[in-house]
Amino acid sequence: MTVQELKAAFQTAYGKVAEAVYFSPGRVNLIGEHTDYNGGFVFPCALSFGTYLLLAGNNEKVMRFKSLNQPEIVTLDSDQLTTPLSNSWVNYPLGCIAQFVKRGVKIEKGYDILIWGNVPNGAGLSSSAALEVVTAYAFNDQLGTGYDRTELAKIGQLSEHEFALVNCGIMDQFASAQGKKDHAIFLNCDTLQFELVPVKLNGIKVVISNTHSPHKLDSGAYNQRVAECKLAVEQINKVRPIKYLAELTEAEFKTIENAITDPVAHKRARHVVGEVQRTTDAVKALKAGDIAAFGKLMNASHVSLRDDYEVTGLQLDTMAEEAWKIDGVIGSRMTGGGFGGCTVSLVKDEAIDTFIQQVGANYEAKTGIKPDFYIAEIGDGARRVE
Ligand code: GLA
Numbered sequence: 610m611t612v613q614e615l616k617a618a619f620q621t622a623y624g625k626v627a628e629a630v631y632f633s634p635g636r637v638n639l640i641g642e643h644t645d646y647n648g649g650f651v652f653p654c655a656l657s658f659g660t661y662l663l664l665a666g667n668n669e670k671v672m673r674f675k676s677l678n679q680p681e682i683v684t685l686d687s688d689q690l691t692t693p694l695s696n697s698w699v700n701y702p703l704g705c706i707a708q709f710v711k712r713g714v715k716i717e718k719g720y721d722i723l724i725w726g727n728v729p730n731g732a733g734l735s736s737s738a739a740l741e742v743v744t745a746y747a748f749n750d751q752l753g754t755g756y757d758r759t760e761l762a763k764i765g766q767l768s769e770h771e772f773a774l775v776n777c778g779i780m781d782q783f784a785s786a787q788g789k790k791d792h793a794i795f796l797n798c799d800t801l802q803f804e805l806v807p808v809k810l811n812g813i814k815v816v817i818s819n820t821h822s823p824h825k826l827d828s829g830a831y832n833q834r835v836a837e838c839k840l841a842v843e844q845i846n847k848v849r850p851i852k853y854l855a856e857l858t859e860a861e862f863k864t865i866e867n868a869i870t871d872p873v874a875h876k877r878a879r880h881v882v883g884e885v886q887r888t889t890d891a892v893k894a895l896k897a898g899d900i901a902a903f904g905k906l907m908n909a910s911h912v913s914l915r916d917d918y919e920v921t922g923l924q925l926d927t928m929a930e931e932a933w934k935i936d937g938v939i940g941s942r943m944t945g946g947g948f949g950g951c952t953v954s955l956v957k958d959e960a961i962d963t964f965i966q967q968v969g970a971n972y973e974a975k976t977g978i979k980p981d982f983y984i985a986e987i988g989d990g991a992r993r994v995e
Pocket of ligand 1: 641642643644645646777778779780781945946947
C-alpha cells in the first residue's frame with residue numbers, strides 16, 4: 610500500500626486525518642546467528658520493507674490500536690498500558706508504550722493508531738521488531754523524550770521480553786532502528802558499539818529465499834537455546850569466570866570445553882564461539898573485497914547452526930543445500946532465529962534466474978512447499994515519513 614492509501618485507511622477507521630506517519634524496517638542477518646544474547650557479533654542489514662504506523666491524538670485519553678490485517682479496533686484506557694493482553698498482536702506496540710510509562714514519561718492525551726506492514730509474516734525477517742521499533746520511534750517523537758536509536762532498540766527488546774515473552778537478543782530491533790541504505794551493521798552486542806560497513810557488491814545480489822516452512826521458531830525453542838547457553842556459561846564458570854560465551858576465543862574454548870559436562874550445552878557453546886569468530890572473519894573478508902571467503906563463512910555458519918545449534922530442519926537445510934549446488938552462488942545460510950523462515954544467499958547477477966528456477970523446483974520437489982524469493986534492497990532504519 611502507498612502512504613496515500615494508508616492515510617485513506619486511517620480516515621476510514623477513525624473518521625479523522627492521520628497527524629503523522631512513521632516507518633521502521635525488517636532485517637536480514639548476513640552472518641552471526643544466535644550470538645547476540647551471548648554478547649557476540651552480528652552483521653544484519655535493514656530491508657526496504659517494514660511496518661508503517663499512522664497516528665492522531667485524541668482527547669478521550671484512550672489508546673486505540675487497529676491493524677489493517679485485523680478486523681477489530683482494540684481500545685485501552687490509560688491505566689491499562691503496562692499489562693500484557695492475552696494472545697494479541699497489540700502486545701508488540703503496547704509493550705513499547707509500557708516502557709515509556711515505566712520510565713515515568715507522562716502521556717497526556719490518547720492516540721488512535723493504525724498499523725500496516727509488508728514484511729512477510731513468520732519469515733524470520735523481524736516483522737515484530739519492525740512493529741516494536743516503529744512504535745518506540747513514533748512515541749519518542751510524539752512525547753519528545755529524545756531517546757537515541759540504540760535506546761529505542763532496547764525499548765523494542767524489552768517489549769519482546771515482557772509482553773511477547775521471548776528472551777531475544779538486541780539484533781533485530783537494533784537493525785530496524787540503526788539500519789542504513791546499502792550498509793550492514795557490524796554490532797558488538799555486549800557493548801552495543803557498531804560500525805556501518807558498505808555492502809554494495811559488484812555484480813552480486815543478496816537473495817532471500819522464504820521456505821514458508823510450517824515449523825516456525827516458537828518462543829519455547831528459542832528460550833530453550835538461551836537457557837542452554839546460560840547453562841554452558843555456568844559450567845565454564847567452575848574453571849573460569851566469564852559473563853558471556855562470546856568472551857572466549859576458539860583456542861581458549863578448546864582448553865576449557867571439558868568443563869561443560871552437559872553434552873547439549875557443549876554443542877551450543879561450540880557454535881557460539883565459532884560463529885563469533887566467523888562473523889569477525891567475514892567482516893574482514895568483505896572489507897578486503899574477498900567475497901569468496903565471505904561466502905565460505907556463510908556456508909560454515911549454516912552447517913554449525915544445523916549440527917551444533919540444531920535450529921534448521923528439513924526446509925532450511927534443503928533450501929541451503931540446493932543453493933550450494935548452483936554455479937554463481939557465493940554462499941548461502943539460514944538467517945534469523947531458525948526452524949522455519951528464510952535463507953540468505955549471495956548470488957552472481959547472471960546466476961539469479963537459474964537460482965530461482967532450480968532452487969525453487971528442487972525445494973518444492975523435496976518439501977512439497979512452494980517457496981518465494983526476494984532480491985533484498987538494503988534500506989534505512991526507523992523514520993518519520995510525514
Ligand atoms: C531472533 C532473535 C534475535 C537473534 C536471532 C538469532 O531473530 O530475535 O535476537 O537471537 O533470532 O540470531
